[in-house]
Amino acid sequence: xxxxxxxxRACGFGFRGPGGIKAGTPDNLTExxxxxxxxxxxxxxxxxAERSGYAPLKVMHxxxxxxxxxSVTVRPDILYRHYNYVTxxxxxxxxxxxxxxxxxxxxxxxxxxxxxxxxxxxxxxxxFLSSKxxxxxxxxxxxxxxxHVANTEKGVQTINGLFDVKxxxxxxxxxxxxxxxVARHVFCHVDSWEQFLNAALSxxxxxxxxxxxxxxxxxxxxxxxxxxxxxEHTSYMTIRAMKILAERMAFxxxxxxxxxxxxxxxxxxxxxxxxxxxxxxxxxxxxxxEEITLDTWKEFSAKAKKQIATLRSFVQTARQNxxxxxxxxxxxxSTVWINACGFTRKDLETVYDxxxxxxxxxxxxxxxPVTPEGGLYVDSPDYLICFAWxxxxxxxxxxxxxxxxxxxxxxxVPVPELKVYPAP
Ligand code: DWN
Ligand code: ZN
Numbered sequence: 001x002x003x004x005x006x007x008x009r010a011c012g013f014g015f016r017g018p019g020g021i022k023a024g025t026p027d028n029l030t031e032x033x034x035x036x037x038x039x040x041x042x043x044x045x046x047x048x049a050e051r052s053g054y055a056p057l058k059v060m061h062x063x064x065x066x067x068x069x070x071s072v073t074v075r076p077d078i079l080y081r082h083y084n085y086v087t088x089x090x091x092x093x094x095x096x097x098x099x100x101x102x103x104x105x106x107x108x109x110x111x112x113x114x115x116x117x118x119x120x121x122x123x124x125x126x127x128f129l130s131s132k133x134x135x136x137x138x139x140x141x142x143x144x145x146x147x148h149v150a151n152t153e154k155g156v157q158t159i160n161g162l163f164d165v166k167x168x169x170x171x172x173x174x175x176x177x178x179x180x181x182v183a184r185h186v187f188c189h190v191d192s193w194e195q196f197l198n199a200a201l202s203x204x205x206x207x208x209x210x211x212x213x214x215x216x217x218x219x220x221x222x223x224x225x226x227x228x229x230x231x232e233h234t235s236y237m238t239i240r241a242m243k244i245l246a247e248r249m250a251f252x253x254x255x256x257x258x259x260x261x262x263x264x265x266x267x268x269x270x271x272x273x274x275x276x277x278x279x280x281x282x283x284x285x286x287x288x289x290e291e292i293t294l295d296t297w298k299e300f301s302a303k304a305k306k307q308i309a310t311l312r313s314f315v316q317t318a319r320q321n322x323x324x325x326x327x328x329x330x331x332x333x334s335t336v337w338i339n340a341c342g343f344t345r346k347d348l349e350t351v352y353d354x355x356x357x358x359x360x361x362x363x364x365x366x367x368x369p370v371t372p373e374g375g376l377y378v379d380s381p382d383y384l385i386c387f388a389w390x391x392x393x394x395x396x397x398x399x400x401x402x403x404x405x406x407x408x409x410x411x412x413v414p415v416p417e418l419k420v421y422p423a424p
Contacts, residue, residue: 002055002072005234008062009069009193010241011248029060032068032297033229033304038339039364040074041230041332042084046361052078054365055231059297066292067241068217073191074231076142076162083143084357085332087124092394096261097128100213103257104129104180107209107269113179116140116171116203118163118196119186123150130156136175140167145357163190165199172203184213185262188235197249201272209277210251210270212242219264221296223416226304227333227340227387228263239287242268255280256287262390263415311385311414312341319347324381327351328395328411329388330358330370337387337414339365351387352376376400382410389415396421 007014014029038057058071112134120139139158141147147160161167190196217236243253255269271277330353352373392413411421
């Protein structure tokens with residue numbers, strides 16, 4: 001189900017076995033965070049279906065380039081062949097897409113050019129870019145269910161498969177001259193960056209940009225977003241690591257843009273090394289402001305443990321006082337929280353979600369049922385723990401949540417530190 005991964009994906013530092021560096025020497029990656037054996041974060045299954053199992057969830061830090069990565073890699077077909085996560089069509093995401101489209105247009109010299117998207121999910125972004133006048137677009141996604149939706153319901157041509165030299169060539173043949181490859185929240189899911197970047201390079205023209213959007217490790221550490229650590233996220237990206245990696249793989253890092261989406265993200269813009277595109281000052285600026293050390297991780301780990309203890313005791317106290325508690329947002333993050341806190345169905349009655357793919361399925365590791373968010377109107381629990389805190393503001397403004405809060409419901413946002421709305 002999973003394989004050990006001990007050498008740094010970005011710079012190659014670390015244990016390599018016979019003939020390489022010996023275990024136990026200071027040349028190994030350093031263990032910085034450990035949640036023990038955990039279920040796969042999106043393993044929501046209907047009653048009676050087989051579970052995928054558990055795998056170690058341990059983060060290792062590379063002292064040479066500051067990349068963090070998991071100690072194991074779960075087989076991608078287990079994680080993604082049938083995928084339960086659909087890109088949110090929320091207002092927050094729409095704003096983000098607007099911003100991304102503007103940035104792509106600028107990178108294309110003011111034009112709305114052609115785009116290949118890697119990990120295109122159900123085609124939401126490409127559909128949006130097409131509506132904004134971008135030229136030919138083509139998606140590539142390993143999830144059979146989502147590629148089917150993109151092709152048949154969204155009208156976005158999508159190749160079902162992993163991104164490699166073959167699928168890249170197929171996609172390029174569909175769009176023609178290629179202006180941008182976009183990979184949103186997929187690069188840090190990938191095991192072999194060499195394979196990914198070789199595939200990208202094989203279809204890049206001199207002017208093509210490779211735009212990689214990733215959650216930013218610095219934000220995760222500063223805001224203690226420990227719940228974004230799960231098996232799909234095999235790496236936690238730093239700008240230093242990306243620069244080293246890009247230069248190893250015949251690319252150069254030409255621009256860095258910060259976004260607020262998903263708790264803090266980066267757009268890392270790469271161009272083929274041979275291209276004449278100049279390096280933007282943002283690369284140096286953000287690099288200079290990035291200091292991630294073992295101490296940063298120690299601090300994060302201690303704060304994460306405190307966060308877990310705080311939510312656990314909050315829910316216990318509420319239950320001891322006879323209150324009913326449920327979750328909101330059956331995100332991958334919800335799985336991490338629920339299992340880290342050891343919540344059972346007695347603690348959280350259900351987790352509400354608006355993704356029909358997740359409805360009536362059971363949460364990984366705990367079997368807490370996921371139910372449609374409309375159920376809130378009738379169930380009326382006393383507390384809702386928001387596991388989609390990256391959309392918290394928008395969720396609190398939804399009519400059904402507003403109504404429930406007006407009737408006395410309390411909305412609890414656990415990140416960056418537990419807050420209750422309305423304040424007691
Ligand atoms: O990298 C990844 C990121 C980008 O997305 C993936 N590995 C998996 C996924 O992580 P996640 O599941 O934590 O993503 P979200 O988008 O934070 O999940 C939010 C959940 O909340 C979704 O299941 C949808 C749900 N939701 C809802 O029920 N009502 C969201 C909104 C905004 C709502 O109004
Ligand atoms: Zn490294």
